Amino acid sequence: MLQKLDSLEEKYEELGNMIGDPEIISDLARWQQYVKAHADLTDLVAAYRDFKKIVREIQEAKTLLDEEDDAEMRDMAQAELDDLVEKKEVLEQRLKVLLLPKDPNDEKNVILEIRAGTGGEEAALFAADLFRMYSRYAERQGWKTEVLNANYTDIGGFKELVFLIQGRGAYSRLKFESGVHRVQRIPSTESGGRIHTSAATVAVLPEAEEVDLEIDPNDLRIDVFCASGHGGQSVNTTQSAVRITHIPSGIVVSMQDEKSQHKNKDKAMKVLRARLLDQVQEEQQQKVASTRKSMVGSGDRSERIRTYNFPQNRVTDHRIGLTLHKLDAVLEGDLDETIDTLITTDQAERLRQVD
Structure with missing residues (x-):
């Protein structure tokens, strides 16, 4: 590990010199590539330099301990040594985590899809609650959100909602949210006070750039039609709504939120690309013989991942056994504790497999 870290530190210094080279600065694309590579190594190199400093200080403390005769001074040196050894172990673990292979999608924006599942209108209302929760979380992170498509119900729920979350590292924070979210509560329409269980499905997709994959225009069938509102009634007489079908995969994306056909087509292509x-990345992962299925789950859309229990003000993440009695806060976007635990659990599982 130390040999690899030495090599990466050397590379970091080389990149730093290249960034200041006038010849490279004149080539913007090349310069940006080096700047990104340099930035990607910054945390790792800083941690490694701290680690090396601690190692030197440990050696100095050991030397002092060997040479010191005064009992009080030896106790002080031993206490300092114990503290340094503890710091070294923490840094060692951090370096192992920083050396884990990076998910190439981690820094990308997110396209988040929420669909009402079993439970009728109650499931649609819960889908709206989840949309509010993720919107509030994005707001806390300083990210921007934009609704791409929404299929409303008459009482304020959503049958389906697709929205874009733009912000650095959005996918790295939200990628473990894919799966079935279950709610247990007494619906407002329930006169007997019985608790009902319903569900909504969340899919978290990294936003795909055009460079990520090439789509052959000949593989697309594009239909235009009049947008519809609640109950299916036509809300305008112009054919602004767009439906794009990717013929080879059978994926269909419809978009009608914008009054402009061109804007709806752009949004539909964004979702289709994601x-x-x-789909391509999932197929690639399945081809790997030793496919990893960590404790935080496979990201399978059919996997039940979390339960929101209103009578007990409780949220339980079933993958990691985490239960929080602050449902009201979670639904207001207080998701960091859950997300941090999911990320830590995933890192621990990956480290275990490396070891």
């Missing part, structure tokens, strides 16, 4: 990239 779904296709997700």
Whole structure:
């Protein structure tokens, strides 16, 4: 590990010199590539330099301990040594985590899809609650959100909602949210006070750029039609709504939120590109013989991942056995504790497999 870290530190210094080279600065694309590579190594190199400093200080403390005769001074040196050894172990673990292979999608924006599942109108209302929860979380992170498509119900729920979350590292924080979210509560329409269980499905897709995959225009069938509102009634007389079918995969994306056909087509292509990239990456992962299925789950859309229990003000993440009695706060976007635990669990599982 130390040999690899030495090599990466050397590379970091080389990149730093290249960034300041006038010849490279004149080539913007090349310069940006080096700047990104340099930035990607910054945390790792800083941690490694701290680690080396601690190692030197440990050696100095050991030397002092060997040479010191005064009992009080020896006790002080031993206490300092114990503290340094503890810091070294923490840094060693951090370096192992930083050396884990990076998910190439981690820094990308997210296309998040929420669909009402079993439970009728109650499931649609829960889908709206989840949309609010993720919107509030994005707001806390300083990320931007934009609704791409929404299929509303008459009482304020969503049958389906697709929205874009733009912000650095959005996918790295939200990628473990894919799966079935279950709610247990007494619906407002329930006169007997019985608790009902319903569900909604969340899919988290990294936003795909055009460079991520090439889509052959000949593989697309594009239909235009009049947008519809609640109950299916036509809300305008112009054919602004767009339906794009990717013929080879069978993926269909409809978009009607914008009054402009061109804007709806752009949004539909954004969602189609993300779904296709997700499909391609899933197929690639399945081809790997030793496919990893960590404790935080496979990301399978059919996997039940979390339960939101209103009578007990409780949220339980079933993958990691985490239960929080602050449902109200979670639904207001207080997701960091859950997300941090999911990320830590995933890192621990990956480290275990490396070892």
